[in-house]
Amino acid sequence: MTSESSKGVALVTGAAQGIGREIALRLADDGFDVAVNDIDSKAEALALVQQEIKAKGRKTSTTALLADVSKEDQVERMIGDVVRELGGLDVMVANAGICLWTSFLDTTEEDWDRQFTINAKGVFFCYKHAGKQMIKQGRGGRIIGASSTAGKQAWPNLSAYSATKFAVRGLTQAAAREWGPHKITVNAYAPGSIHTPMTESLDVKNVQLTGAHRGALLEEAAKWAPIGYIGKPEDIAGLVSYLASKEAHFITGQSVTINGGTFFD
Numbered sequence: 001m002t003s004e005s006s007k008g009v010a011l012v013t014g015a016a017q018g019i020g021r022e023i024a025l026r027l028a029d030d031g032f033d034v035a036v037n038d039i040d041s042k043a044e045a046l047a048l049v050q051q052e053i054k055a056k057g058r059k060t061s062t063t064a065l066l067a068d069v070s071k072e073d074q075v076e077r078m079i080g081d082v083v084r085e086l087g088g089l090d091v092m093v094a095n096a097g098i099c100l101w102t103s104f105l106d107t108t109e110e111d112w113d114r115q116f117t118i119n120a121k122g123v124f125f126c127y128k129h130a131g132k133q134m135i136k137q138g139r140g141g142r143i144i145g146a147s148s149t150a151g152k153q154a155w156p157n158l159s160a161y162s163a164t165k166f167a168v169r170g171l172t173q174a175a176a177r178e179w180g181p182h183k184i185t186v187n188a189y190a191p192g193s194i195h196t197p198m199t200e201s202l203d204v205k206n207v208q209l210t211g212a213h214r215g216a217l218l219e220e221a222a223k224w225a226p227i228g229y230i231g232k233p234e235d236i237a238g239l240v241s242y243l244a245s246k247e248a249h250f251i252t253g254q255s256v257t258i259n260g261g262t263f264f265d
Contacts, residue, residue: 014096016042018196022233033059069122073135092130101205120166140183147188176253185252192259193230225260
């Protein structure tokens, strides 16, 4: 069960690295007991995140939650484990996702299906089963998903990825309308260029596709933003921290852009 000092129980998917890791650690700093999830291949890194959460004096699941968010039975079981071990679920952060840097004409059916299965269907399953648990508890909650600025304005070489992130916005709005009467808010964060292992891999792909030098994609992304630099995972974690707070009770159905001014909503 949650301790008296706890703000509640949070679950963060895709938490072994990058944005997910920073969100998990920030929510622990905020006073939440935090369960973390990722896939089997990230087990070692995920265990380290879990140890960091424990070092902050917060409870976490007894074992890091290894599950594939694209499998509904695994998501349902994961949420059940969190509830059983930590006493409930108050914040669900559906962060897990992938990005393939491929031109529109070179995007295969496999590329399309893989990204939609994880980025859209995975978010749907996390929203669905988190919403079901929060309604059952009857104390409201916060559900937060990962969209992208590519889910507001599509970019070259990100056609399927952009489509998945547009889908997250639709899911977020639909869930917000249905679950508002239960005092559950549903929002998404829409990052621009953030320095993560994912953007590093996209930079490598850009080198392969264009012959540009290593780091060119990140340098170009920094030029797009009026402030002149790309973001850090901690910047997204700060936004999620607010969306998860009691103070954010009047914000729902939104996909909040955080992109250094690359474009304005």
